[in-house]
Amino acid sequence: MLLQLVRFLAVYSYCFVVRTLKIKVETRHHHGHDVGERLYIHRHSVVHSLPAHPKIIAALLFIFTVVATPITWWFNFLGYFVLIVAVAITAKIPLRTLFTRALIEIPFVFFAILMPFFGKGEIVSVGPFDLYQEGLIAAAGILIKGTLGVLTAITLSTSTTAREMLRGLEKLKLPTLMVQIASFMLRYVNVVNDEMERMKVARESRGFTATGIQHWKVLATAAGALFIRSYERGERVHLAMLSRGYTGVLPHEEPPKLSKSIWFTALALPISALTILAISLGLNI
Numbered sequence: 567m568l569l570q571l572v573r574f575l576a577v578y579s580y581c582f583v584v585r586t587l588k589i590k591v592e593t594r595h596h597h598g599h600d601v602g603e604r605l606y607i608h609r610h611s612v613v614h615s616l617p618a619h620p621k622i623i624a625a626l627l628f629i630f631t632v633v634a635t636p637i638t639w640w641f642n643f644l645g646y647f648v649l650i651v652a653v654a655i656t657a658k659i660p661l662r663t664l665f666t667r668a669l670i671e672i673p674f675v676f677f678a679i680l681m682p683f684f685g686k687g688e689i690v691s692v693g694p695f696d697l698y699q700e701g702l703i704a705a706a707g708i709l710i711k712g713t714l715g716v717l718t719a720i721t722l723s724t725s726t727t728a729r730e731m732l733r734g735l736e737k738l739k740l741p742t743l744m745v746q747i748a749s750f751m752l753r754y755v756n757v758v759n760d761e762m763e764r765m766k767v768a769r770e771s772r773g774f775t776a777t778g779i780q781h782w783k784v785l786a787t788a789a790g791a792l793f794i795r796s797y798e799r800g801e802r803v804h805l806a807m808l809s810r811g812y813t814g815v816l817p818h819e820e821p822p823k824l825s826k827s828i829w830f831t832a833l834a835l836p837i838s839a840l841t842i843l844a845i846s847l848g849l850n851i
Contacts (some may be wrong), residue, residue, distance in 0.1 A: 605667075605723040612831065613657035613725045617824060618734025620832030625722045627836035631843055632714045637707040639850075643714065645842045650717045653835055657725045667720045671712055678712075681705040728752050742815055749816070754803075758796050765792060 608614075613621075628650075635642050654664050681704050682697035689696050726734070729752070736745045765788055776785060 606727045607724045609658040611657045616832050618726050618730040619737040622734050624832050624835050625718050628839050629715050631839040632711050639846050642842055642846050643710050646714050649838050654721050659724050668716050671716050678705040678708040
């Protein structure tokens with residue numbers, strides 16, 4: 567019975583994610599923006615107007631607070647959930663969009679469901695199943711903390727563009743090389759996607775349709791050709807940039823120094839979460 571349950575959950579999770587979160591791949595000519603901005607939702611809100619690096623710090627502090635909270639303190643997690651939903655409402659993000667995107671964690675839910683079947687210690691009978699209490703607590707911890715972390719990441723990505731995120735990471739002293747690599751990846755992912763679409767159309771115009779394992783060799787050859795074309799394009803772009811004086815850092819305007827009010831607004835979420843945690847610590851001492 568356990569094996570049948572595992573198979574059912576695996577198939578159900580796969581089908582659910584594919585059907586619910588399948589994003590139709592369209593080029594920027596149809597959407598008017600590139601792949602790196604598809605998660606972003608443009609709104610005029612306080613959250614959107616904040617610079618990226620305070621929001622990144624706030625998100626990391628909030629997630630750290632969630633992870634540091636003992637799993638048995640249920641009311642704390644309820645408070646954290648209310649806080650992140652309040653931030654999403656302030657950012658004018660549709661709650662339906664927020665929770666729909668959160669379904670990306672369904673595969674992790676599948677693994678969490680299996681944890682109560684393994685472990686040691688006291689056994690709890692739930693219907694026809696004998697579950698380990700330690701596994702139940704661990705599964706609850708993964709589900710609750712993971713969900714709050716996913717909701718935080720979604721709120722951040724929907725209120726901050728990918729380029730703003732990179733500038734924020736650079737402001738937080740992330741290695742410049744890593745930021746530049748991520749920046750070029752965002753810039754040229756559309757170019758590679760367009761190249762892949764052209765190759766697909768060329769194959770289909772010659773009557774090719776991948777129907778089984780016998781066509782994997784053709785697809786592997788196409789993937790190799792795409793890699794070579796992308797590499798050659800990258801070499802040409804790099805030489806063109808060097809000829810124009812590129813030294814490893816792209817020029818950009820230095821952002822103004824942030825005021826205390828901006829920092830306080832950005833850090834309101836983790837400060838509230840830490841307050842809830844501190845109150846719970848005081849009550850449990």
